[in-house]
Amino acid sequence: MALGLFRSKSTTPRQERLRSLSLFIHLTPRELQILDGLLHERDYLKDEVIFDAGEEGQAIYIVLEGRVLICRQGQPVEGRIAELGAGTFFGELALLDNDPRSAQAKAASDCRLAVFFREDFMNLLETHAVIASKISRELARHIGRRMRELANHSAGALQHL
Amino acid sequence: MTAADSLAAKGSGPVVWVGIITVTCLLLFALHSVLWLVVPALLALILYYFLYPPVQYLMFRGMSRDSAAAWVMATFLIVLGIAVALMVPWVAAKVLDWQSIVERYMKGGLGLMESSLRGLEARWAMLANAHVADTAMERLSQSSGSMAEHLEPVAKGVAAWTPSLMLAPFLAFYFLKEGNRFKRFLANAVPNAFFERTLNLLHEVDLTSRAYFQGLIKLTVLDTLTLAAGLWVMGFPGPLALGLICAVLAWIPYIGSVLGGLLVVLVAATDFPGDPTMAYWSIVLFVVVRLLDDFIYMPLTIGKSLHMHPLLTVVMIFAGGAVAGITGLMLVLPVLGVVMVIGETIGKVVTDPRLMARHRHARQLRRQEASSDL
Numbered sequence: 001m002a003l004g005l006f007r008s009k010s011t012t013p014r015q016e017r018l019r020s021l022s023l024f025i026h027l028t029p030r031e032l033q034i035l036d037g038l039l040h041e042r043d044y045l046k047d048e049v050i051f052d053a054g055e056e057g058q059a060i061y062i063v064l065e066g067r068v069l070i071c072r073q074g075q076p077v078e079g080r081i082a083e084l085g086a087g088t089f090f091g092e093l094a095l096l097d098n099d100p101r102s103a104q105a106k107a108a109s110d111c112r113l114a115v116f117f118r119e120d121f122m123n124l125l126e127t128h129a130v131i132a133s134k135i136s137r138e139l140a141r142h143i144g145r146r147m148r149e150l151a152n153h154s155a156g157a158l159q160h161l
Numbered sequence: 162m163t164a165a166d167s168l169a170a171k172g173s174g175p176v177v178w179v180g181i182i183t184v185t186c187l188l189l190f191a192l193h194s195v196l197w198l199v200v201p202a203l204l205a206l207i208l209y210y211f212l213y214p215p216v217q218y219l220m221f222r223g224m225s226r227d228s229a230a231a232w233v234m235a236t237f238l239i240v241l242g243i244a245v246a247l248m249v250p251w252v253a254a255k256v257l258d259w260q261s262i263v264e265r266y267m268k269g270g271l272g273l274m275e276s277s278l279r280g281l282e283a284r285w286a287m288l289a290n291a292h293v294a295d296t297a298m299e300r301l302s303q304s305s306g307s308m309a310e311h312l313e314p315v316a317k318g319v320a321a322w323t324p325s326l327m328l329a330p331f332l333a334f335y336f337l338k339e340g341n342r343f344k345r346f347l348a349n350a351v352p353n354a355f356f357e358r359t360l361n362l363l364h365e366v367d368l369t370s371r372a373y374f375q376g377l378i379k380l381t382v383l384d385t386l387t388l389a390a391g392l393w394v395m396g397f398p399g400p401l402a403l404g405l406i407c408a409v410l411a412w413i414p415y416i417g418s419v420l421g422g423l424l425v426v427l428v429a430a431t432d433f434p435g436d437p438t439m440a441y442w443s444i445v446l447f448v449v450v451r452l453l454d455d456f457i458y459m460p461l462t463i464g465k466s467l468h469m470h471p472l473l474t475v476v477m478i479f480a481g482g483a484v485a486g487i488t489g490l491m492l493v494l495p496v497l498g499v500v501m502v503i504g505e506t507i508g509k510v511v512t513d514p515r516l517m518a519r520h521r522h523a524r525q526l527r528r529q530e531a532s533s534d535l
Contacts, residue, residue: 034225037226040345040349040356042356045526046526047526048353049523050353051357056357058360115356117360128220
């Protein structure tokens with residue numbers, strides 16, 4: 001009976017979708033189930049602001065449906081940084097610290113987002129260290145990739161000069 | 162930093178504080194009229210924070226929250242059931258003894274009072290002329306009936322409260338099991354613009370109440386051990402039980418400590434009838450523990466948790482007592498702690514023009530969407 005408590009149940013479509021994300025790719029179905037219990041789901045309409053640049057970051061956002069525009073504050077066209085589709089995530093630095101957001105996030109279309117609150121991640125580090133360490137590792141890889149991209153981009157820009 | 166940022170970064174103003182204090186008093190008044198729910202809910206919260214560490218441990222070992230809550234609560238109830246089953250025959254056998262014991266201690270207390278008053282009369286002629294001892298003892302003998310008369314309302318009270326108190330473990334189980342879902346349910350009701358701030362608020366409320374109730378449990382253990390050690394050194398019978406009763410009574414600010422002190426004085430007067438100094442020393446012990454409590458234990462346990470100014474704490478304790486009696490005294494600090502966090506956050510949100518503007522914009526978008534095909 002006790003072993004039955006640790007047995008995993010069938011996964012939901014949302015958990016399947018979460019598993020396809022690079023951040024959660026190494027989580028087992030049971031670990032995904034635990035994580036899923038911590039996520040909040042929010043619906044945004046096209047052009048609705050998700051967060052502003054300079055705002056204290058409290059959570060990471062995962063795009064479940066629709067598209068999200070990342071841009072410089074108040075400059076959706078000329079300050080466009082990226083447009084993210086389903087299966088991507090943004091605001092990930094908020095999991096690590098509470099520094100201000102570096103850009104504005106707006107819904108580029110009607111979208112549904114899953115939100116992972118930083119304090120829930122911190123609790124996860126204490127209660128389910130394995131899950132948290134898997135997420136942390138993927139987060140570190142993701143940030144490393146972004147830094148390399150940035151470095152390549154800067155090197156390319158210097159060559160043009 | 163924009164003007165909006167600097168406004169949001171400021172602390173709460175007087176309007177917010179007036180709101181916090183008013184809401185706290187109104188809540189205490191409202192809670193006073195649903196005591197049948199407040200008392201078990203309060204006990205359930207204490208039980209929740211007491212049982213949360215083992216639940217967290219099981220979750221740490223890889224168990225789901227639901228299963229961990231079920232196992233911990235089942236274990237607790239089994240242990241409680243065994244303890245009650247073992248105690249019932251013992252209690253039933255001792256009821257008559259207890260009646261005589263209570264009578265004995267009451268007589269002991271009255272004896273101490275009489276001897277103290279006579280001692281004072283011997284020193285102060287003015288008191289002797291006023292026959293203070295005779296008058297006081299006559300009034301007390303008139304007001305005190307038989308033990309059965311005193312026990313009857315207590316027995317009725319216990320019978321009336323039992324079903325309500327049985328709610329406590331039930332509520333605690335659901336707090337343990339559904340805590341996260343409740344948080345998500347509340348967060349879902351909040352507009353997108355305020356969502357992140359609300360998540361933070363719920364986290365702060367949880368931290369505040371957890372720190373308060375876990376602090377209360379730690380304070381009770383410290384009080385029990387200190388009182389028990391003092392009573393044991395003085396040679397009192399059952400020092401640990403006496404210390405525990407007094408520490409639990411101290412949950413009621415001021416009145417609880419006085420009741421605890423009286424209890425120990427009664428025991429001293431009865432068990433050491435020929436030695437009134439024991440009663441005086443027990444009062445000294447209580448004063449010392451009270452001072453330790455106020456200056457060392459409280460700041461170490463509960464004090465840090467609520468981040469309140471001492472002046473506000475004292476004023477609110479009196480306000481709580483005036484609004485809702487003993488219930489108010491007991492509830493005022495946790496209620497104020499939670500209302501303070503909620504009030505300060507709402508204050509910051511509604512005075513943040515950017516958040517309000519985003520909320521208005523989102524509402525406008527929703528209105529447009531709802532009427533797009535009309």
